[in-house]
Amino acid sequence: xxxxxxxxxxxxxxxxxxxxxxxxxxxxxxxxxxxxxxxxxxxxxxxxxxxxxxxxxxxxxxxxxxxxxxxxxxxxxxxxxxxxxxxxxxxxxxxxxxxxxxxxxxxxxxxxxxxxxxxxxxxxxxxxxxxxxxxxxxxxxxxxxxxxxxxxxxxxxxxxxxxxxxxxxxxxxxxxxxxxxxxxxxxxxxxxxxxxxxxxxxxxxxxxxxxxxxxxxx
Amino acid sequence: xxxxxxxxxxxxxxxxxxxxxxxxxxxxxxxxxxxxxxxxxxxxxxxxxxxxxxxxxxxxxxxxxxxxxxxxxxxxxxxxxxxxxxxxxxxxxxxxxxxxxxxxxxxxxxxxxxxxxxxxxxxxxxxxxxxxxxxxxxxxxxxxxxxxxxxxxxxxxxxxxxxxxxxxxxxxxxxxxxxxxxxxxxxxxxxxxxxxxxxxxxxxxxxxxxxxxxxxxxxxxxxxxxxxxxxxxxxxxxxxxx
Numbered sequence: 001x002x003x004x005x006x007x008x009x010x011x012x013x014x015x016x017x018x019x020x021x022x023x024x025x026x027x028x029x030x031x032x033x034x035x036x037x038x039x040x041x042x043x044x045x046x047x048x049x050x051x052x053x054x055x056x057x058x059x060x061x062x063x064x065x066x067x068x069x070x071x072x073x074x075x076x077x078x079x080x081x082x083x084x085x086x087x088x089x090x091x092x093x094x095x096x097x098x099x100x101x102x103x104x105x106x107x108x109x110x111x112x113x114x115x116x117x118x119x120x121x122x123x124x125x126x127x128x129x130x131x132x133x134x135x136x137x138x139x140x141x142x143x144x145x146x147x148x149x150x151x152x153x154x155x156x157x158x159x160x161x162x163x164x165x166x167x168x169x170x171x172x173x174x175x176x177x178x179x180x181x182x183x184x185x186x187x188x189x190x191x192x193x194x195x196x197x198x199x200x201x202x203x204x205x206x207x208x209x210x211x212x213x214x215x216x217x218x
Numbered sequence: 219x220x221x222x223x224x225x226x227x228x229x230x231x232x233x234x235x236x237x238x239x240x241x242x243x244x245x246x247x248x249x250x251x252x253x254x255x256x257x258x259x260x261x262x263x264x265x266x267x268x269x270x271x272x273x274x275x276x277x278x279x280x281x282x283x284x285x286x287x288x289x290x291x292x293x294x295x296x297x298x299x300x301x302x303x304x305x306x307x308x309x310x311x312x313x314x315x316x317x318x319x320x321x322x323x324x325x326x327x328x329x330x331x332x333x334x335x336x337x338x339x340x341x342x343x344x345x346x347x348x349x350x351x352x353x354x355x356x357x358x359x360x361x362x363x364x365x366x367x368x369x370x371x372x373x374x375x376x377x378x379x380x381x382x383x384x385x386x387x388x389x390x391x392x393x394x395x396x397x398x399x400x401x402x403x404x405x406x407x408x409x410x411x412x413x414x415x416x417x418x419x420x421x422x423x424x425x426x427x428x429x430x431x432x433x434x435x436x437x438x439x440x441x442x443x444x445x446x447x448x449x450x451x452x453x454x455x456x457x458x459x460x
Contacts, residue, residue, distance in 0.1 A: 075247070118322050119321060123375060123376040126281055126374070127374070130283060130374065133290065137290065
C-alpha cells in the first residue's frame with residue numbers, strides 16, 4: 001500500500017453477490033484481533049493533529065475572550081458610573097428647571113402686573129390729555145367769544161359816544177335856530193345817518209355775541 | 219480527483235468553526251465614548267422673552283385723538299413700519315390735530331397723509347416717531363370660521379382685547395366699501411374703530427370700522443383693501459380746511 005494514492009479510486013472488484021465487497025469478513029472465532037489495515041491509520045493521525053490544533057486555538061481564544069470579558073466588565077462599570085452621573089445631572093437640571101420655572105412664573109406675573117399698571121397709567125394720562133384738549137378747545141372758544149363780546153361792547157360804546165355827539169350837535173342846532181341864527185342841517189343829517197348805521201352794526205355785533213354765548217351755555 | 223468529505227465530517231467541521239466563531243466576542247469599544255457629566259454644569263436657559271400674541275397685539279394698537287373742525291374724535295389705530303399709522307376715515311374726519319397714545323402712555327403727534335376715497339380708511343404719519351412695536355399685515359385672505367382678535371380702545375378707555383371668529387362676509391357695496399367686509403362676532407364697541415383685527419398669529423386681517431345694526435356683529439375692512447391703499451391707490455390728501 002506504501003506509495004499508493006490513498007485518494008485513488010478503488011479498483012473495481014469483481015462483482016460478488018450481496019454486500020460482501022463492502023464488509024470485511026468477520027474474524028474467525030478465537031483468533032487474534034484483527035489489525036486495522038495500514039491504509040486506515042492516517043485519518044487518526046490527522047484527527048489527532050487537528051484536535052491539538054483546535055485545542056491550542058481554543059486555549060488562545062479562551063484567553064483572549066477572558067480579556068474581552070474583562071473589557072466588557074470595565075465598560076459596564078463605566079456605563080453604570082455614567083448612568084449614575086447622568087441621573088445626578090438630570091436631577092440637578094430638573095431642580096434648576098423647577099427653580100427657573102418658579103422665577104419665570106414670578107417674573108411673568110410681575111411683568112403682567114407691571115404692564116397692567118402701565119396700561120392703567122397710560123389710560124389715566126390719555127384721559128387727562130382728553131380733558132386738557134377739551135379744556136383747550138373750550139378755552140379757545142371762550143377766548144373767541146370774549147373777543148367777540150369785547151368788540152361788540154366797544155362798538156356799542158362808540159355808538160353811545162357818537163349818539164352823545166349827535167345829541168350835542170342837535171341841541172346846538174336847536175339853540176341856534178331859536179336864537180335866529182342860520183342852521184345847516186345837512187351835516188347834522190349826515191352825522192345822524194352815519195351814527196345810525198354804526199349803531200346798527202354795533203347792535204348786530206352785540207346780538208351775535210349774545211347768541212354765541214347762549215350757544216356755549218347750552 | 220479529491221473526493222468530497224462525508225456529510226458528517228462537513229457538519230462536524232462547520233460546528234467546530236461556528237462554535238469558535240461564536241465564542242469570539244468582540245472587544246468592547248474604548249470607554250472614551252461613555253458620556254461624562256460634570257456636576258457643576260449650568261443649564262443654559264433660553265431667553266424668557268416669549269411675547270404673547272395678545273400682548274403684542276395690544277402693543278401695536280394705539281389710541282387716536284382727533285380734533286376736528288367741530289368735533290372731538292376718539293378711536294383706535296395700529297402702527298406699521300416707517301411710522302405709518304392706520305385708522306378709520308371717520309375717526310379723523312376734518313382733522314385739525316391728531317394725537318396718538320401708545321399702550322405705555324407715550325403721546326405722539328401725527329399728520330394725515332391720505333384718506334381713502336372709497337373706503338373707511340385713513341393713513342397717518344407719525345412725526346418724530348420712535349421705535350414702536352409694529353403690526354404685520356397678512357397677505358392671504360381670511361376665511362370664514364377663522365379665529366380673530368379685536369384690539370382697541372372702546373369708549374376711549376383702556377385697551378381691550380376680544381376674541382371671536384369670522385362669521386361671514388358682507389357685500390361691500392352695501393357699506394360703501396370696494397370689497398366684501400368681514401363680519402365678526404368678537405365684541406366690538408364704539409371706540410374700537412380703526413383698531414386691528416388680527417388672526418391667531420397676530421397678523422392684521424382687517425380694520426374694525428362699524429357695528430352691524432340688528433345683529434351686533436362687528437364689521438371690518440379686509441386687509442386687502444388696506445394693502446391697495448398703502449400702495450397709493452384710492453387715497454386723497456386731507457382737505458385741510460374747516
